[in-house]
Amino acid sequence: MAAVNAELRFEHVSFSYGTVPALRDVSFSLAPGERAALLGRNGAGKSTVLRLVTGLVHPAEGTVSVGDWDTRGRAPESLARRVGSVFQHADQQLFARSLRDDVAFGPRALGLAAAEIARRVDTALAALELTAHAAEHPYDLPPAFRKLAALAGALALEPAVLVLDEPTAGLDRPLRARVARALADSAAAGVVVLVATHDLAFAAEVLERSLVLDRGRVAWDAPLAALLTSSERLAPLGLAPPAGAALSAALDLPGRPVRERDVAHALARVAAARGPV
Amino acid sequence: MARLTLERVSFWYPAMGRPALRDVSLAAAPGEVIALVGNVGAGASTLLLVAADLAPRVVGGKIEGRVNFRGRGKGEGGRGIVLPTPWTQLSGMAFTVWDEVAFGPANLGWPRERIAGAVDRSLAALDIGTLAARDPATLSGGELQRVVVAGIVAMEPALLLLDEPTAELDPEGAGLVWRLVRALAGDGCSIVVATSDLDALPEVADRVVWMEDGVVRRIGAPALLAEESVCEAGLATTVADVWRTARLGAPYPLTVAQAERRWRQ
Numbered sequence A: 001m002a003a004v005n006a007e008l009r010f011e012h013v014s015f016s017y018g019t020v021p022a023l024r025d026v027s028f029s030l031a032p033g034e035r036a037a038l039l040g041r042n043g044a045g046k047s048t049v050l051r052l053v054t055g056l057v058h059p060a061e062g063t064v065s066v067g068d069w070d071t072r073g074r075a076p077e078s079l080a081r082r083v084g085s086v087f088q089h090a091d092q093q094l095f096a097r098s099l100r101d102d103v104a105f106g107p108r109a110l111g112l113a114a115a116e117i118a119r120r121v122d123t124a125l126a127a128l129e130l131t132a133h134a135a136e137h138p139y140d141l142p143p144a145f146r147k148l149a150a151l152a153g154a155l156a157l158e159p160a161v162l163v164l165d166e167p168t169a170g171l172d173r174p175l176r177a178r179v180a181r182a183l184a185d186s187a188a189a190g191v192v193v194l195v196a197t198h199d200l201a202f203a204a205e206v207l208e209r210s211l212v213l214d215r216g217r218v219a220w221d222a223p224l225a226a227l228l229t230s231s232e233r234l235a236p237l238g239l240a241p242p243a244g245a246a247l248s249a250a251l252d253l254p255g256r257p258v259r260e261r262d263v264a265h266a267l268a269r270v271a272a273a274r275g276p277v
Numbered sequence B: 001m002a003r004l005t006l007e008r009v010s011f012w013y014p015a016m017g018r019p020a021l022r023d024v025s026l027a028a029a030p031g032e033v034i035a036l037v038g039n040v041g042a043g044a045s046t047l048l049l050v051a052a053d054l055a056p057r058v059v060g061g062k063i064e065g066r067v068n069f070r071g072r073g074k075g076e077g078g079r080g081i082v083l084p085t086p087w088t089q090l091s092g093m094a095f096t097v098w099d100e101v102a103f104g105p106a107n108l109g110w111p112r113e114r115i116a117g118a119v120d121r122s123l124a125a126l127d128i129g130t131l132a133a134r135d136p137a138t139l140s141g142g143e144l145q146r147v148v149v150a151g152i153v154a155m156e157p158a159l160l161l162l163d164e165p166t167a168e169l170d171p172e173g174a175g176l177v178w179r180l181v182r183a184l185a186g187d188g189c190s191i192v193v194a195t196s197d198l199d200a201l202p203e204v205a206d207r208v209v210w211m212e213d214g215v216v217r218r219i220g221a222p223a224l225l226a227e228e229s230v231c232e233a234g235l236a237t238t239v240a241d242v243w244r245t246a247r248l249g250a251p252y253p254l255t256v257a258q259a260e261r262r263w264r265q
């Protein structure tokens, strides 16, 4: 799916908005196909990291690179050849007359041929099960569908790196499952997936690595499951275990699963072994 | 006497053939917290707009049935709504967060000391005292959501309508909002909240309203969120859903604490 595979790399990145420091000495790198959650309190700097990846802002110190491209000196339009993004409040950013036209906007701006644009738009709409809504006006649909359409627009760029800010806010379970499937498919095709989110249940379903920011610094960088199974690690970072992981811990389920389906399976197995509950 | 009453309300958005609400009846008593749950498009947001007197008055469209709101009287907080789009709710008139939160109370014509007290309490309740001097236009998404909630709460509304108030909040922020909801209800405020944070509801809601396709399917205690039909609709709490997936038999526990008790029996 991705036109190229590329690593996303932050090297000693600092950034301030005027006098407000937002990021301090942030370093990490994500390999093609890696799926990472970007976590932390409100104001910790998550959206700023994503803005740096898309070239909306540039580091004051350090380097952000996407494959062999340094983002410095590149505008968002140029980076859009490698980076797809959906920001908070993306449902407000649609402006075309149909969902289809909105999804086509990015590929068109890349200057692709009409047939290639059509192929990508069809694929992206199908990935989020939006095909039936393609002809509808975005503002006749609930905000949650507009959010999915914005994600479809990012997928249609067929980027090497996909960065998403709170993609599940305001989404119900069925729609969250659609986003989860689309992200898993992208990662399987080699796309770097980086998701800023407070929805740890969603993160547990699709993401594997966790990067936690605390007042602009990387305070944790390790497998997500290791974080979710430890209240002692979560609490100081301002995080709380999602209900599935909390249940798994409270009942002391073997292996401490964190995904809801895995928790249910473990529960069923233990219950079968010990008789009726 | 109910603070908010909807009697057989149907509502159509402009140029829409199908009604977004159909024959909805609901009453909210003083001090009551009512949670609206449903899948996307079920009508919860529309019900809040109708209760806030924004639909059809501001958004247009057509309404049938009766909506009645009894406030506390002139110069007192009436009904306040927090929309799911916080950035559309800034006054655009304030250069600091403090002034932004003071904007609503000032419009109620309160004396200056009362305004100052209400603003400071509201900022403290949402733990954003440190943002008081910041320009609201430069806040992060979650910070902005807290500021908007603070601005509405500072008006001491008699009826508080909340649409996904915790969507962009971190767990501490979400906890603050839910505790604030309970505290305001304790002071007699009626609260109607549409939320997809189903796991929070057993602690927060007095009653849960399940909406589907513009219709009220069921109204009941939070235990509703562990019933079979609600599970099937994807609206159960995580614990109920996991218990059911594990085929451990109904009634499903609602919360981790309930599950733990059942497990140890």
Ligand SMILES: Nc1ncnc2c1ncn2[C@@H]1O[C@H](COP(=O)(O)OP(=O)(O)O)[C@@H](O)[C@H]1O
Pocket (backbone or CB within 6 Å): A017, A018, A020, A021, A022, A040, A041, A042, A043, A044, A045, A046, A047, A048, A049, B137, B138, B139, B140, B141, B142, B143
């Ligand atoms: N445009 C801006 N101007 C000034 N400060 C900003 C701006 N955007 C964000 N900030 C500040 O930068 C810090 C990090 O914000 P952000 O990256 O949005 O955090 P998060 O996404 O983790 O909630 C916060 O203190 C926030 O208030």
Ligand SMILES: [Mg+2]
Pocket (backbone or CB within 6 Å): A046, A047, A048, A088, A165, B140, B141, B142
């Ligand atoms: Mg953010």
